[in-house]
Amino acid sequence: MTRVTEDDLESQDDGRVLYQGLPYTGEVAELAGDGTVVAVVSYERGREHGxxxxxxxxxxxxxxxxxxxxxxxxxxxxxWHPNGRLAERHDFDGDGRLRGVRRWDAEGNLVESRDYLDPP
Known part of the structure; x- marks a missing residue:
C-alpha cells in the first residue's frame, strides 16, 4: 500500500482527496514538526476508508x-491514556451508529458504561 503525507494531497469541495490529480487510494500520514508520524488514515478512491x-x-x-x-x-x-492504559472504547455497528461506550480513568477503573439500542 502506498503512503503519502497530507501535504502531498489536494482536497476537493466534495470531500475527496487527490494525489497527482487522481482520487487517492492508500495511507496518508500526518507528521509532527520533527517528521515523526503521529497519525495514519486510510483512503480508498479519494475517501476516508479503512x-x-x-x-x-x-x-x-x-x-x-x-x-x-x-x-x-x-x-x-x-x-488510550498517555500511560498506555485504555481510556475509552466506542462500539459502532456496521452502519456507523454508536452502540456502546466504556470509559476508564488513568488507573484503569471503569468510570462509565453505556449501551444504546437506539443511537443517541
Whole structure:
C-alpha cells in the first residue's frame, strides 16, 4: 500500500482527496514538526476508508479504529491514556451508529458504561 503525507494531497469541495490529480487510494500520514508520524488514515478512491491510527509523541498508540466511506466510524474504536492504559472504547455497528461506550480513568477503573439500542 502506498503512503503519502497530507501535504502531498489536494482536497476537493466534495470531500475527496487527490494525489497527482487522481482520487487517492492508500495511507496518508500526518507528521509532527520533527517528521515523526503521529497519525495514519486510510483512503480508498479519494475517501476516508479503512484503518485510522494516532500516536502520542513518544510512539505509544493513542487512537485506533476503522472508517467506512458513507458510514463514518464502524466497529470498535479505542483511545488510550498517555500511560498506555485504555481510556475509552466506542462500539459502532456496521452502519456507523454508536452502540456502546466504556470509559476508564488513568488507573484503569471503569468510570462509565453505556449501551444504546437506539443511537443517541
Amino acid at each position: 484503518p485510522w491510527r494516532e500516536w502520542y509523541p513518544d510512539g505509544r498508540l493513542k487512537v485506533a479504529g476503522r472508517v467506512e466511506y458513507g458510514k463514518g466510524a464502524v466497529g470498535t474504536w479505542r483511545t
